[in-house]
């Protein structure tokens with residue numbers, strides 16, 4: 001199979017990230033993917049190169065970027081995220097839980113993107129996995145409020161990446177993967193990780209060279225901020 005390109009996926013040990021890594025590998029892409037606690041058995045394939053990384057550790061992300069110095073990825077997906085306490089009640093959440101939620105879902109993805117951006121090819125696509133729930137317009141009832149607020153913060157902070165991405169003639173995507181059957185999405189979700197991943201691959205490849213900052217779902221539908 002001819003090599004299609006290179007993609008970097010942060011947070012790929014399970015769920016959507018793992019399915020995206022497998023989908024790219026299946027299309028002959030060279031995949032660099034991260035885990036925190038060991039290579040997942042399902043990701044043990046020659047096209048996927050695994051690296052340990054906790055995205056919330058800025059020094060580790062800097063070290064990770066140095067390790068890849070000179071590499072040029074066609075696409076980068078910063079996918080890692082957590083949902084916070086199941087009760088989603090602000091008053092019942094500890095300061096530590098809230099700090100970890102906002103650090104993981106809002107601060108660390110954008111800080112990591114800033115650090116990793118020099119590794120994106122000219123015309124490449126940088127995507128951050130957000131959620132439709134992070135939109136004030138798409139989520140008027142504040143479903144899953146503290147998780148949604150962390151993704152709203154991600155959406156706003158992602159704006160700070162626009163100038164740097166544009167300077168590389170790149171495209172920035174704030175991506176909703178759909179509601180997906182994973183540890184986070186649960187069994188009632190309508191989409192499988194494979195269905196979501198197939199759409200995400202189409203977005204990461206289809207937006208190459210188009211420029212701008214877009215809030216889209218896995219199927220390419222535009223969302224209101």
Ligand SMILES: NC(=O)c1ccc[n+]([C@@H]2O[C@H](COP(=O)([O-])OP(=O)(O)OC[C@H]3O[C@@H](n4cnc5c(N)ncnc54)[C@H](OP(=O)(O)O)[C@@H]3O)[C@@H](O)[C@H]2O)c1
Nearest residue numbers: 011013014015016036054055080081131179180182184185
């Ligand atoms: N599932 C849905 O319906 C849905 C809907 C909208 C948006 N999303 C978003 O899609 C993304 C993936 O969700 P998912 O459903 O696949 O969730 P998941 O099954 O819970 O997987 C989350 C992934 O993020 C990784 N991760 C968490 N914190 C990390 C950190 N500090 N550093 C590095 N990796 C970290 C996890 O690694 P470990 O295995 O080490 O924990 C795991 O690989 C998340 O950003 C989520 O918010 C999901």
